[in-house]
Amino acid sequence: MTVKSESIQVGLAERSYQIIFGQGILPDLGAQLNRVGFPKRVALVSNPAILGHYGQRVLDSLASAGYDCSVITVPDGEEYKNLTTLESIYDQLIIERFDRSSGLIALGGGVVGDMAGYAAATFLRGVPFVQIPTTVLAQVDSSVGGKTAVNHRLGKNLIGAFYQPKLVLIDIETLQTLETREISAGIAEIVKYGVIRDSDFFDWLEENAAKLLALDPEALLHAVKRSCQIKADIVEIDEREGSVRALLNYGHTFGHAIESLCGYGDWRHGEAVACGMIVAARIALNMGLSDEGANRRVETLLRRFQLPVDVPVFGLNQYVDAMCRDKKMRQGSLTLVLNLGIGNAELFPIEDVDGTFRAVLPELEAKIDG
Ligand code: NAD
Ligand code: GLY
Numbered sequence: 001m002t003v004k005s006e007s008i009q010v011g012l013a014e015r016s017y018q019i020i021f022g023q024g025i026l027p028d029l030g031a032q033l034n035r036v037g038f039p040k041r042v043a044l045v046s047n048p049a050i051l052g053h054y055g056q057r058v059l060d061s062l063a064s065a066g067y068d069c070s071v072i073t074v075p076d077g078e079e080y081k082n083l084t085t086l087e088s089i090y091d092q093l094i095i096e097r098f099d100r101s102s103g104l105i106a107l108g109g110g111v112v113g114d115m116a117g118y119a120a121a122t123f124l125r126g127v128p129f130v131q132i133p134t135t136v137l138a139q140v141d142s143s144v145g146g147k148t149a150v151n152h153r154l155g156k157n158l159i160g161a162f163y164q165p166k167l168v169l170i171d172i173e174t175l176q177t178l179e180t181r182e183i184s185a186g187i188a189e190i191v192k193y194g195v196i197r198d199s200d201f202f203d204w205l206e207e208n209a210a211k212l213l214a215l216d217p218e219a220l221l222h223a224v225k226r227s228c229q230i231k232a233d234i235v236e237i238d239e240r241e242g243s244v245r246a247l248l249n250y251g252h253t254f255g256h257a258i259e260s261l262c263g264y265g266d267w268r269h270g271e272a273v274a275c276g277m278i279v280a281a282r283i284a285l286n287m288g289l290s291d292e293g294a295n296r297r298v299e300t301l302l303r304r305f306q307l308p309v310d311v312p313v314f315g316l317n318q319y320v321d322a323m324c325r326d327k328k329m330r331q332g333s334l335t336l337v338l339n340l341g342i343g344n345a346e347l348f349p350i351e352d353v354d355g356t357f358r359a360v361l362p363e364l365e366a367k368i369d370g
Contacts, residue, residue, distance in 0.1 A: 008225065010144065010232045012164060012239060019144060019168040019228050023217050026057045026171045029132065030065020036167050038128060041102040042069050043093060045116035047076040050108045050134055053177050058107055058132070069105075070096055074112065078265050081111045081151050083159065089119045103128040103166075109135035109182075110142035110269070114157070117148030121163035131165045134174040136186020137270055140193075140227035143168045145235040145245075155325065156256065162240050170228075172220045180213075180306070185270030187212060187305045188251075190223050192277065193230045195298060196250045199343025201226050206297070209304045247345050250337040251277035254357075257322035261314050274307035282360035284338040287348070294341045316364045320354050 005022035020032060033042075044058060051073065062069045072092050074085050093102075104127060106116035113131050120129035133143035149160025175183065190212075194202030204222070205212070211219035231248065238245040255276030259267055281298050284290040302309050323334060334353050339345045350356050 006221075006225070008229055008232060010164070011236050015146075015164045015239075017165055017167055019170060019232070021170045021172070021221060021225055021228075023221065024171065024173045025169065026054060026132070026174070027061045029058060029169055030061040030063075030067060032167060032169055033062075033067065033130065034065050038130065038166060039101050039103040040067055041098065042067050042105055043072050043096075043098060043102070044069055044105045044107055045072045045074060045089060045119070046107040046112055047074055049076050050112070054107060054134065054174060058105075070098075074115065076111075078111055078151070081115050081149075083150055083152070086115060086119060086150050089116070090123060093119075093123055098123070098127070100124050100127060103130070105130045105132060106143075107132045107134065109133065109138045113138050113143050114147070114149050114160070117146075117163055117165065118150055118160055121148050121161040126163065128166045129163075131168045133168065133170060135178055136175060136183050136224075137189055138186075139170045139172070139175070139224050140186060141189045141231065141248075143170070144228050144231050146239065156259070164239075168228075170224060172215075172217060172224060175215055175220065181268065183213070183215070184306045185268035185274075187223075188270035188274040188277070188302070188307050190227050191298070191301055191305065192248075192250050192273065193227045195277065195281075195339050195342055196247050196337065196345035197230050197234075197343065198226070199341075201230075202297075202301075202342050206301055209301065213305065246335070246347055247337050250339065250345055251275075251280050253323055253326060253334065253336060254279040254319070256326050257319045258312060260322045260325070261318055262312055267308075267312075271308050274302045274305075275309060275311055277302065278309050279311065279357070279360065280336065280338055283336065283356060284340070286356075286360050287338065289338055289340050291341060294339070297342060298339075311361060311363060313364060316354070316358055316361060319357060319361075319364075323353065323357075 005020050005025050007018045007020045104120040106113045131143035133139045146162045146164035148163050149157035152158040208219045251273045255272035258272040281295045334350045335347050
């Protein structure tokens with residue numbers, strides 16, 4: 001069975017792959033895997049909630065295309081994206097005698113995708129894998145570009161590898177069952193692409209915010225495709241984050257500090273990134289890189305997407321400590337992604353981390369010694 005779809009190529013020489021987009025294209029999975037010569041023995045990694053919605057459709061498609069599929073069920077939630085769950089994936093693969101001529105399929109959001117991707121990167125020194133992202137965040141960000149990881153108890157995504165999938169299959173229809181809060185959180189990453197790379201796309205987001213929130217298929221497809229194209233363009237230049245890929249971390253330095261201070265799970269990743277973008281935009285304004293009009297537009301758009309823009313109140317020193325523990329610190333110095341108005345961003349090494357953030361976070365003044 002073939003359903004109407006479009007694709008873009010992530011060009012990485014022998015690690016190149018296609019991202020396939022469409023509405024209602026899950027039944028096409030088996031045919032797409034055959035097309036890329038994916039191994040016939042596969043393990044589908046997902047969680048109970050997602051399997052409940054989409055498992056049967058995926059399994060039917062695999063069976064009709066001649067795939068022999070086992071299901072590996074992992075628990076739902078960021079708190080399970082860890083070495084214990086990873087080990088349970090290896091256990092099942094070993095017990096069921098998976099070998100080098102087998103492959104993994106990740107069906108789910110960023111948690112399942114990151115974890116299954118890392119399992120694929122490391123099991124038998126690497127077996128092929130495919131991403132079927134089912135959240136907005138995973139469709140526009142985590143499934144593309146090959147970052148795979150699990151969390152360590154001392155920090156997020158500290159154990160991981162760059163490992164590209166053989167294919168990313170994005171069915172926007174799967175977003176219909178996603179909670180509104182998850183949709184908004186994923187849209188934060190879409191807004192990010194507009195701010196750092198594409199002012200026309202940012203304009204388009206302003207004009208189409210209501211349609212996106214209503215999951216209008218045409219608007220969704222455009223936003224997901226444009227986001228993936230921007231990410232693919234960046235990853236093609238800098239696969240392993242030696243330079244320009246770091247721009248994708250816009251809003252993430254402060255965002256990760258929010259996640260770490262509030263406890264992972266309380267704030268969705270995209271919500272923390274939204275708030276982090278507000279802080280980055282304030283710093284850019286303070287350094288004369290941007291203007292008040294741009295900041296107002298960013299804040300207004302994030303509010304329209306029902307994203308948080310108020311910084312949770314902790315002591316500034318707690319934020320600075322959390323940022324300095326982040327893996328984005330290099331040789332003791334912090335580099336921030338700052339926007340130059342809307343549609344462009346650059347990396348700026350920050351010498352005085354405390355002073356830079358203190359200057360733009362007057363609301364934390366009362367908690368300064370938190
Ligand atoms: P998630 O994977 O936890 O999914 C959010 C919730 O939605 C879960 O409860 C999940 O079961 C549910 N869900 C998923 N798809 C659904 C669907 N179609 N219908 C109904 N429910 C569905 O969260 P996320 O926001 O997708 O991903 C966050 C993770 O992604 C974090 O661990 C973060 O570190 C990682 N991440 C990775 C990258 C990367 O480049 N690898 C980039 C950004 C974020
Ligand atoms: N999510 C940031 C990256 O993939 O580099």
